[in-house]
Amino acid sequence: MKQPHSHPPLSSASPASIDRTARLFRAIGDPPRLRLLALLSQGEACVSQLAQAEHESISTISQRLRVLRAENVVVRSRHGKHIHYALADRHIVELIENALAHAAERQ
Amino acid sequence: MKQPHSHPPLSSASPASIDRTARLFRAIGDPPRLRLLALLSQGEACVSQLAQAEHESISTISQRLRVLRAENVVVRSRHGKHIHYALADRHIVELIENALAHAAERQ
């Protein structure tokens, strides 16, 4: 096997693509937000649950989710009185686990 | 096919891993730095070349490379009077191209 998937080369990415990608990385490039994603990788959860799990205020969690949602990393849906947040797609997790493995490689 | 590679699950990542990974994402989560990586994906280059390509001062480029080097995204080596920078490994490019594809997917 050569390449898992064939992507357009980085060198030919448009300025807009570079920008969007940078914003995506930036959104997930923060320990508190990454922790939220780790929680969500186990299944969707509402804001209060996440707040409780992180020992943070609901407001703080809501703002972190806002940043993630702005880059389409997570999606939300109402369930009765609660709003459930979930990972936008499985690829996000793969992306992070990939980076996790590489970050580990270099200590 | 199920999984391209099998990684340890995100949910079981240690705080230290989360931190390192966040720092990695943060380092590449900036358009100017991402552009440098795009240039380097075509082959190594010295600081002056990168500065010229980006229409920036050598000092500015040097600082951007410093951030990338701190997270082991790039490596440097001296070649005569010049210091060549190169991507630390091919995986970085894959990681970015992956993100690029996903960022494109969601507009």
Place this chain on the structure above:
DNA sequence: GCTTCATTTTAACAACTGTGCAAATATGAT
């Protein structure tokens, strides 16, 4: 339908962090 209440979001502000620029300093080839 209107009110009430739980849940979440937003706004405003202060504290912190990162970035680029200019100038000074370091590095090492010749």
Place this chain on the structure above:
DNA sequence: ATCATATTTGCACAGTTGTTAAAATGAAGC
């Protein structure tokens, strides 16, 4: 020792984050 190349420092500026308080959203009961 000199010079080209690169790094570092100090500073000003812009952007981000958390906190508190106020506002919005919508479900459920009356």
